[in-house]
Each structure stands twice: as C-alpha cells, then as structure tokens.
Amino acid sequence: MPAMTSVALTSPEAHTKRLPGDLAIWFFILAELLAxxxxxSAYAxxxxKNVEMFNLYQQTLDRNxxxxxxxxxxxxxxxxVLAVQAAHRGDQKAISRNILLGWLCGGGFLTVKIIEYAAKFGAGISMSTNTFYMFYISLTFFHFMHVILGMVILTILWFQARKGVYGSHDANGLESGAAYWHMVDLLWIVLFPLVYVMR
Amino acid sequence: MIDFLKNSAHRAWLVLMVATGITWYLGEVGAAGTGAIVAMLAIAFVKGRLVILDFMELREAPLMWRVLLEGWLILVSSLILLAYWISLK
Structure with a gap:
C-alpha cells in the first residue's frame, strides 16, 4: 500500500515513533512467537501427511x-489496552479497573479450557491416543500455561496500579506487561482456526 | 456509537469480534477445502494484524518492530498455507 506508507511517513507524528514498554519484553515476545x-508449522x-485422521478427530473438538x-x-x-490508555491520560481508577476486567477474561478463558479438557480427558483421550490429540493437547496446554503467566503478570500490574505506579508520567511497566498479554491473544487467534476449524 | 469508534482500540475490538463470528460460522456450516482454508487464514491474518497494530500499539513503533511482528504473521500464515496446499494435492 504505497499511498498509506507515504502518508505515514509525512505525517507530523512521524518523529514520535516509539516502542511501547521495555525493549527486553519485545525480544522475549519474539522468541515466544518463533517457538x-x-x-x-509442525501441526500443519x-x-x-494424515489429512483424513486430522479431519476426523478435529470434528470431536468443541468449536463453540x-x-x-x-x-x-x-x-x-x-x-x-484501555488500562494503558487510562494510564496515558492519568486516570488512576480506570487503570486498575481495566486490568481487573482483563484478568477476569483470562480467568474465564482458563475456566472454559478446563471444562473442555475435563470432557476430553473424561472420554479417555490422552496425548498418546493419536497424533491429532497429541498436537491438540500439547499446543493448547502450552498456550494455557502462557495465559496463566499472563494472568500472573496482570496480577502484579494490578497491585502496582493500585499503588499509583502508572500514570501519564510513566506507563512503561504497564505497557511491557500489556504487550505480553496481547501476545497470548495473538497466538490464540492463529491457534483457534488452525486446530479447531480449518479443514 | 460514533464516539465509541473514534478510539482505534474500540474499532479493532469490534472488527475482531465480527471476524471471530465469521470463523465460527464457517466451522458451523462445515466449510472445507481451498476456499475455506484461504478465507480462514485471511481472517486470522487480519485479526493478528489488528492485535499487533492497535492492541500492541506497534502502528507508531519503529519500523523494525512492525516488520518483525507482521513478518512473523506472514511467515506463520505462509507455512500453514503451504502445508494445507500440500495436503490438498
């Protein structure tokens, strides 16, 4: 899109380009993304090599x-994101409130995932059942662990926000944690269609 | 509603919700094969890009980081597409 690029380059904000949060978190995110x-790719x-089997067992997953x-x-x-925006405008209450709401969504994700796992494990399915389930369990469980880590980070951010650490003066720590949380979201956006829907 | 859409994060959330609904619907109607695969990958790509640009706020970040993250998305989509293309042959 050459038109858009030239607009971006000539816009007055062009000189204010900045990476949110710490540089280190972005290297960490990059490493996670590559893993x-x-x-x-291994799944795909x-x-x-085994399309019929994958298509058959994919049908047993709960798409809903x-x-x-x-x-x-x-x-x-x-x-x-709303918590970070609140920090930039110095709205202290909205920072911790939005972090808490984000955390609750994460908790909802884990609850739903546990319900899903309970149904699968209850039906006697395990990593060794077949290649499809091996991938389904290992991919989703590895991601599950990342959601837990993301929620640990959000917990720390919430306590810090309650102490008034973040605001228009400094939102670096909040932005770093937020970037990790968005990565967890980004991974699921690829994982869901790949494992649950695409056939 | 107009005020709501002035915030790029709100706009991104709305598009992401609709896109998730479309992927779910394609699953419900049992969409399969080349067209369905390309459509679902395209939707995932658009969603991923919105998360990178509007949630991670890399739209205004140094170009290198945009290229690295969007490049990851292109890499992953291409590898999946390649594997599915092989499977369709």
Whole structure:
C-alpha cells in the first residue's frame, strides 16, 4: 500500500515513533512467537501427511468453546489496552479497573479450557491416543500455561496500579506487561482456526 | 456509537469480534477445502494484524518492530498455507 506508507511517513507524528514498554519484553515476545511458529508449522505439516485422521478427530473438538475463548481473550486484551490508555491520560481508577476486567477474561478463558479438557480427558483421550490429540493437547496446554503467566503478570500490574505506579508520567511497566498479554491473544487467534476449524 | 469508534482500540475490538463470528460460522456450516482454508487464514491474518497494530500499539513503533511482528504473521500464515496446499494435492 504505497499511498498509506507515504502518508505515514509525512505525517507530523512521524518523529514520535516509539516502542511501547521495555525493549527486553519485545525480544522475549519474539522468541515466544518463533517457538509457536515451529509448533503451528509442525501441526500443519503433520496434518498434511494424515489429512483424513486430522479431519476426523478435529470434528470431536468443541468449536463453540473455542470461539467463546477467542472472544474472552480478545476482550481481555482490549481491557488491557484501555488500562494503558487510562494510564496515558492519568486516570488512576480506570487503570486498575481495566486490568481487573482483563484478568477476569483470562480467568474465564482458563475456566472454559478446563471444562473442555475435563470432557476430553473424561472420554479417555490422552496425548498418546493419536497424533491429532497429541498436537491438540500439547499446543493448547502450552498456550494455557502462557495465559496463566499472563494472568500472573496482570496480577502484579494490578497491585502496582493500585499503588499509583502508572500514570501519564510513566506507563512503561504497564505497557511491557500489556504487550505480553496481547501476545497470548495473538497466538490464540492463529491457534483457534488452525486446530479447531480449518479443514 | 460514533464516539465509541473514534478510539482505534474500540474499532479493532469490534472488527475482531465480527471476524471471530465469521470463523465460527464457517466451522458451523462445515466449510472445507481451498476456499475455506484461504478465507480462514485471511481472517486470522487480519485479526493478528489488528492485535499487533492497535492492541500492541506497534502502528507508531519503529519500523523494525512492525516488520518483525507482521513478518512473523506472514511467515506463520505462509507455512500453514503451504502445508494445507500440500495436503490438498
């Protein structure tokens, strides 16, 4: 899109380009993304060798719960963006409130995922059942662990926000944690269609 | 509603919700094959890009970081597309 690029380059804001949060968190995010890129590709190429089996067992997954979890993570991400926006305008109460709402969305995601796992494990499905379930369980569980870590980070951010650490003067720590939380969302946005829907 | 849409994060959230609904619907009607795969990957790409630009706020970030994150999205989508294309042959 050359037109858009030239507009962006000549806009008055062009000189204010900045990376939100700490540089280190972005390197960490990049490393995480690359690890998941390997897992996503491994799934897709393993499927290519065994399309019928993958398509058959994909039908047993609960797409409704997968979609509900997508809604929860995206909404959780959105609340955390609102927390960062609140920090930039110095609205202390809105910072902690939105972090809490984002955290609750994460909690909703974990609850839904546990319900989903309970149904699968209850039906006797495990990592060793077949290649599809091996990928389904390992990919979603690895992501599940990232949601937990994201919620630990949000908990820390909430306590810090309550102490008034973030505001228009400094939102760096909040932005770093927020970037990680959005990464968890970004990964699920690829994982959900790939494992639950695409066939 | 107009005020709501002035905030880029609100706009992104709205588009992400609609896009999630479309992917869910494609699953419900049992969409499969080349067209469905390309459509779902395209939707995931648009969603991922919105998260990168409007949630992670990389729209105004140094170009290198935009290229790295959007590049990751292009890489992942291309590899998935390649694997599915192989599976359709």
């Amino acid at each position: 998941f890129a390997v897992f996503f 190429f393993a499927r290519a 719960l997968g979609a509900l979890n997508t809604v929860l993570l995206i909404t959780g991400s959105w609340f955390v």
